[in-house]
Amino acid sequence: xxxxxxxxxxxxxxxxxxxxxxxxxxxxxxxxxxxxxxxxxxxxxxxxxxxxxxxxxxxxxxxxxxxxxxxxxxxxxxxxxxxxxxxxxxxxxxxxxxxxxxxxxxxxxxxxxxxxxxxxxxxxxxxxxxxxxxxxxxxxxxxxxxxxxxxxxxxxxxxxxxxxxxxxxxxxxxxxxxxxxxxxxxxxxxxxxxxxxxxxxxxxxxxxxxxxxxxxxxxxxxxxxxxxxxxxxxxxxxxxxxxxxxxxxxxxxxxxxxxxxxxxxxxxxxxxxxxxxxxxxxxxxxxxxxxxxxxxxxxxxxxxxxxxxxxxxxxxxxxxxxxxxxxxxxxxxxxxxxxxxxxxxxxxxxxxxxxxxxxxxxxxxxxxxxxxxxxxxxxxxxxxxxxxxxxxxxxxxxxxxxxxxxxxxxxxxxxxxxxxxxxxxxxxxxxxxxxxxxxxxxxxxxxxxxxxxxxx
Numbered sequence: 001x002x003x004x005x006x007x008x009x010x011x012x013x014x015x016x017x018x019x020x021x022x023x024x025x026x027x028x029x030x031x032x033x034x035x036x037x038x039x040x041x042x043x044x045x046x047x048x049x050x051x052x053x054x055x056x057x058x059x060x061x062x063x064x065x066x067x068x069x070x071x072x073x074x075x076x077x078x079x080x081x082x083x084x085x086x087x088x089x090x091x092x093x094x095x096x097x098x099x100x101x102x103x104x105x106x107x108x109x110x111x112x113x114x115x116x117x118x119x120x121x122x123x124x125x126x127x128x129x130x131x132x133x134x135x136x137x138x139x140x141x142x143x144x145x146x147x148x149x150x151x152x153x154x155x156x157x158x159x160x161x162x163x164x165x166x167x168x169x170x171x172x173x174x175x176x177x178x179x180x181x182x183x184x185x186x187x188x189x190x191x192x193x194x195x196x197x198x199x200x201x202x203x204x205x206x207x208x209x210x211x212x213x214x215x216x217x218x219x220x221x222x223x224x225x226x227x228x229x230x231x232x233x234x235x236x237x238x239x240x241x242x243x244x245x246x247x248x249x250x251x252x253x254x255x256x257x258x259x260x261x262x263x264x265x266x267x268x269x270x271x272x273x274x275x276x277x278x279x280x281x282x283x284x285x286x287x288x289x290x291x292x293x294x295x296x297x298x299x300x301x302x303x304x305x306x307x308x309x310x311x312x313x314x315x316x317x318x319x320x321x322x323x324x325x326x327x328x329x330x331x332x333x334x335x336x337x338x339x340x341x342x343x344x345x346x347x348x349x350x351x352x353x354x355x356x357x358x359x360x361x362x363x364x365x366x367x368x369x370x371x372x373x374x375x376x377x378x379x380x381x382x383x384x385x386x387x388x389x390x391x392x393x394x395x396x397x398x399x400x401x402x403x404x405x406x407x408x409x410x411x412x413x414x415x416x417x418x419x420x421x422x423x424x425x426x427x428x429x430x431x432x433x434x435x436x437x438x439x440x441x442x443x444x445x446x447x448x449x450x451x452x453x454x455x456x
Contacts, residue, residue, distance in 0.1 A: 067388040067453040076452055079197035080445045083189060087441035091172070093117065094185035094435075095165045098177050103159040107132055107211045110153050114184065114209045121191040123207055131224040134209040138191065140201040140455055145235040147205045147454045148225065149190065149447070151183030151421075152213035152241065152405060156429050170438045178425030178435040182443075183240035184209060186421035189444045190451050203455035206230065213241075213405050216256070218369040222405040226412065236382050236454050237416040239405040240447055243425030243435060246398045247386045248418035251407035252298075253333050253373030254326045259284065259344055261308075261351075263361040265317030273356030277319035278308055280361055284347035285321065291339045297329035298401070299336055328373055328401045341365065371403060374410025382415040382454060389450045395442060421447060 070076050083090075097117075102110040114134045118126045123136030134153070155176040157163070165174035191207055193199075210221030226234065241248070261277035285303050293299040301323065308319025325340060327333040344365060352360040376383050378399065390397050404418035422443015424436040 067385055067392060067449070070449065070453050070456075073199070075197045075199045076449070079193040079199050079448050079452070082196045083193045083444040083448050084441040086189070086192065087444060090185050090189040090444055091437055091440065093188055094177065094181045095167075095172060097184050098165050098174050098181035099163055101159055101163050102154050102176070103157060104154055104215045104217055106159055107153040111209060111211070114153065117188050118191070118207060121188050122195040123191055129224060129229045131220055132211040133221045133224060133229065135229070136191070136207045138194065138201070138205045138207070140203040140205070142202055143204065145203040145455060146233055147203060147236045147238065147451060148208055148230065148234050149187055149205055149451050150208035150210050150222070150237070150239050150405060151187045152180045152221070152239070153184065153209045153211055154214050154217055156214045157431070161431065170436055171434055172437060173432070173434045175431050175433055177433050178423070179242045179428040179433070180213070182243055182421040182423060182425070182435060186240050186444050186447050190448045193444070193448050194452070199452060201452055201455040203235070205451060205455060210405055216368050218256075219371055219405060219408050222408045226408060234409065234414055237406060237409040237414055238382065238450065238454065239418040240421045241404045241418045242420050242428065243423045244420035245390060245395050245422065245443060245446060246400045246420055247383060248402040248404055248406060249376045249378065249383050249399050250328050250401035251372070251374035251410045252326050252328045252401050252403040253330065253407070254324060254369060254371040254403060255333065255337055255367070256325070256369030257323045257340070258320055258366045258368050259323060260318060260320040260364045260366070261348065261361050262318050262364070264358050266315045266358070268313045268315055271315055271358070274315055274358045275351050275355040275361045277316050277361060280347050280351040280363070281306060281308065281319045281321050283350055284344050287343035287347055288323070288340060291336070291343065293336060294332055297327055297332050299327035299329070299332045301325050301336060301340065322368065326403065330373055333373065371407050372411035374407050376410055376416055380415045382417050385453045386417055386419060386450055389446055389453060392449065393442065393446055395446060419447065419450070
C-alpha cells in the first residue's frame with residue numbers, strides 16, 4: 001500500500017487523504033460526529049471510499065485486491081450505512097446467541113438457532129452438514145471467486161457453566177461474548193446488510209458457523225468443509241474471530257496430547273514402594289517446565305488439565321495430563337515435540353527406577369489435536385484486500401499470528417485470514433469474558449466491505 005495514507009483531524013478541521021501527489025479533503029470527522037450530522041458522516045464515507053479508488057488506480061498492483069471497484073457501487077455504500085444503522089440489532093443477536101450453550105462437541109442447539117437466523121437474513125440453501133457446520137449461501141454473478149465467510153459456534157466452556165449475559169452501559173459480560181459470539185453476529189450482519197442494500201457480488205459467498213474450533217475440537221468443522229462439504233470449491237476464506245480489527249495471516253500450529261500413565265495401584269500404606277502414576281505425571285510436568293524454547297519464532301507449551309486416582313489413601317492405577325504445544329514454525333514445533341516426548345519417557349523411567357515392588361508403569365501418548373501451521377503472505381489477495389479495507393475505513397492495520405479456523409485453509413494454500421469483528425474484548429476463555437460495544441459497528445462495516453471486495 002505504498003503512497004496511501006489517511007489522516008483524520010478534529011471536527012471543523014480538514015481531513016486530508018494523501019495519495020502520492022494527490023490530496024482529497026472533507027470538513028467532517030468520521031470518528032465522532034455530533035457536529036457533523038448524518039449528512040456529513042455519509043460525505044466522509046464517500047470521500048474515504050473514493051480516495052481508496054484513486055489510490056488503487058495510481059498504485060501498481062493494488063487494483064488486483066478487488067477493493068478498487070467497490071467505491072463506485074452505490075449499493076455498497078448503502079450496505080455500509082445499513083451495517084452502522086443496525087448495529088444494535090447485531091449486538092442483540094450477539095447476546096442471544098451467546099446465551100445458547102455451545103460446549104465442545106455440544107454445539108447442536110446453537111447451530112439450529114444459527115440456521116434460523118441465516119434464513120431470516122435471506123440466505124439460501126441453509127443447511128447443517130454431517131459434522132454440525134451451519135451453511136447458508138448468497139449467489140454472485142459468477143461462480144468464482146467463491147468466498148467462505150465464517151465464525152465458530154463452539155466455546156471452551158463446559159455445558160454446566162451458566163452462559164447468561166449481563167449489560168452495563170457499553171459493556172457486555174458473559175462466557176464467549178467476544179470469542180466467538182461477536183464473530184457469529186457479524187457474519188449474520190453482513191448477510192443482512194448485503195441483502196438490504198441489494199448488493200450484487202461478483203462471486204458467491206457461503207456464510208458458515210463452524211463447529212470444533214476450540215479445544216479438543218481440532219478444527220473438525222473447517223476440516224469437513226475442505227474435505228467434504230465444500231471440497232475444492234473454496235477460493236478465499238475469512239474467519240471472523242473475536243474483537244478488534246487485527247488481521248491474523250500467520251496460523252500458529254499446535255500439537256495436543258493426552259498422556260496416560262498406568263500401573264497396578266494399591267493401598268497407600270500397605271503397598272508403599274509401588275510405582276505411582278500421579279508421581280510420574282508430576283515428574284513429566286517438571287521436566288517439561290524446564291525445556292528451553294525460542295522467543296522467535298514464538299514457541300510455547302502448557303499442561304492444561306491433569307487427573308487420576310480414586311481416593312486419597314490409594315496409589316492410583318492411572319493418571320493423565322493433557323498437553324498443548326504451539327509454534328508458527330514447523331521446525332520449532334517438531335523440536336519442542338521431541339523435547340516433550342523425551343520428558344515423558346524420562347519421567348516414566350525415573351518413577352519405575354524408584355519402585356521397590358510389583359510391575360512397572362506403562363505410558364500411552366495419544367494425539368488429541370494436530371492443528372497445522374500456515375501463512376498467507378502479505379502480498380496474497382486476501383491480506384492485501386483486508387489491508388486496503390482497513391485503510392479505506394480509517395482503521396489501524398495490524399498483522400498478527402494466532403490459532404484459528406483459518407489455519408487449515410492457509411496450510412493447503414488457500415488465501416485465508418482471520419479478522420476481528422470490532423469492539424474490544426477482555427478475558428477471553430474465562431467466565432469473566434467481556435466485550436465493549438463502543439463503535440463496534442466499525443468491525444461490522446469492515447467485514448462487509450471485505451466480503452464484497454473478496455468476491456471480485
